[in-house]
């Protein structure tokens with residue numbers, strides 16, 4: 077008599093288990109965010125992960141419109157999508173699904189079984205390994221092949237990554253960065269916000285706590301104006317030239333076609349695709365936010381790069397060293 081042997085359940089079949097849901101929420105919380113503010117509320121609702129921006133975690137001095145907040149949430153959405161794919165499911169993602177709720181930034185619903193591609197598995201593995209690398213970068217500039225991969229990563233989310241290679245443009249962008257940093261250093265509201273989030277002993281699972289800040293390397297290049305080694309950054313360091321052979325990183329600007337709230341979420345997704353691709357390829361990355369945080373300066377960067385698309389984040393890319401992870405809130409969801 078023929079006897080049916082019970083077959084193992086196909087991975088990805090049926091709704092996600094409790095453990096899988098936890099994995100999805102945990103992946104979301106590993107996204108980068110300005111000052112490690114983790115400006116999101118994450119929840120599992122009606123068979124989907126929802127990412128809501130949390131206006132109470134906004135940075136009014138450096139990000140009054142919530143642009144960087146939305147980018148951080150876009151990055152969180154990519155992490156969830158990748159995790160769901162490695163759990164063996166299709167993903168159905170919607171950005172800003174509720175026109176009446178501007179803080180409901182996205183939802184990812186795991187769907188029917190589908191084996192992930194090798195590249196999705198690699199990118200998902202990069203999620204917990206990606207950390208902002210503020211070390212000086214050494215070695216030759218990134219190869220054309222690698223740059224192409226990073227550019228394609230941004231394009232996957234309908235954004236563009238422009239590598240600033242022209243010496244004149246690089247010099248100008250560097251001057252702009254130094255100037256933006258100077259302006260922020262003379263803004264008491266910015267400094268007060270900085271002290272609330274960076275090196276503040278009262279913060280344990282968000283911000284840059286002193287334990288982590290102390291481990292941060294001493295910055296000595298204009299491309300790394302924000303020093304997390306102390307509570308207040310040292311403006312003079314921003315003007316210092318890099319040591320010979322050091323810290324001549326690849327500088328790239330992530331550009332979007334629009335500057336709406338939706339475009340910011342998309343830009344955050346593109347940023348994360350670029351960062352994860354870099355991590356998967358052994359490339360370190362850090363952010364240069366000051367020129368993006370002052371409207372006039374941002375307009376100048378926009379003009380410098382053609383005046384058509386919108387700059388959303390400047391990235392410094394190169395070969396660094398291993399980095400300590402920053403803490404995350406457990407209650408992010």
Ligand SMILES: Cc1cc2nc3c(=O)[nH]c(=O)nc-3n(C[C@H](O)[C@H](O)[C@H](O)COP(=O)(O)O)c2cc1C
Pocket residue numbers: 106107108109110111112113144147148206207208209210283284302362363364365366389401402
């Ligand atoms: C939009 C955005 C802007 C950021 N700007 C800066 C910056 O100007 N300087 C810096 O050192 N880090 C910057 N960061 C990195 C955050 O400090 C970092 O993501 C956070 O501390 C969490 O650490 P992790 O990236 O290692 O997970 C930025 C991150 C985001 C998402």
